[in-house]
Amino acid sequence: MDNGVSAGSTASTSTLGHIALGLTLLAFGIGHTGVIDGVTAADSVSLAMYVGGAALFLLGLLEYRGGNGFNGTAFAGLGVFWFTWAKGAGASVSDEAAGTFLVLFALLALTLTVAAASGLFGQGVYALLTLSLLLLAVASFAGSDALAKAGGWVAAVSGLLAWYGATAALAHWPMAMGKARGRGAVAAG
Numbered sequence: 001m002d003n004g005v006s007a008g009s010t011a012s013t014s015t016l017g018h019i020a021l022g023l024t025l026l027a028f029g030i031g032h033t034g035v036i037d038g039v040t041a042a043d044s045v046s047l048a049m050y051v052g053g054a055a056l057f058l059l060g061l062l063e064y065r066g067g068n069g070f071n072g073t074a075f076a077g078l079g080v081f082w083f084t085w086a087k088g089a090g091a092s093v094s095d096e097a098a099g100t101f102l103v104l105f106a107l108l109a110l111t112l113t114v115a116a117a118s119g120l121f122g123q124g125v126y127a128l129l130t131l132s133l134l135l136l137a138v139a140s141f142a143g144s145d146a147l148a149k150a151g152g153w154v155a156a157v158s159g160l161l162a163w164y165g166a167t168a169a170l171a172h173w174p175m176a177m178g179k180a181r182g183r184g185a186v187a188a189g
Helices: 010-033 041-065 069-088 095-115 120-142 145-171
Strands: none
Touching: 010 041, 010 069, 010 120, 010 145, 041 069, 069 095, 095 120, 120 145
């Protein structure tokens, strides 16, 4: 079964990394929106720890090993974010400490936005992640449920975009608006 992505290649780890990032962002974002009754961000802790944290970190190391410094940095750095967030969820920390944590990782997401070489699509994932983290940080500092919900919606959209990018790479769907890329092109990230 050949989908143009060989086992062990950086293309396959990149695709899997974007699926992991997308699913984690979706769960995290939906939990913050309150759109599903009884589902909160805390319900995404297991997914964040193992899929967004451990798996993404491991995929980052594999990306480094394969020579892709950008995805290595993105996946390992965001893996650390998700793992740390999951371990600290439910812990007794001040709103200021939680907001500061989110601002620090928003800086990582901003760096990824600026450095994304895959163009507007890849930059969109990280730009939305940056915006989401900043909204959640301000919500934490200000104690604003409305801003937290807005940050959740932005995280969910970022997750959908990351998921679409990975799915498009596997299914050979178009990745650029108005243009179809060549078969097997991987551009998400």
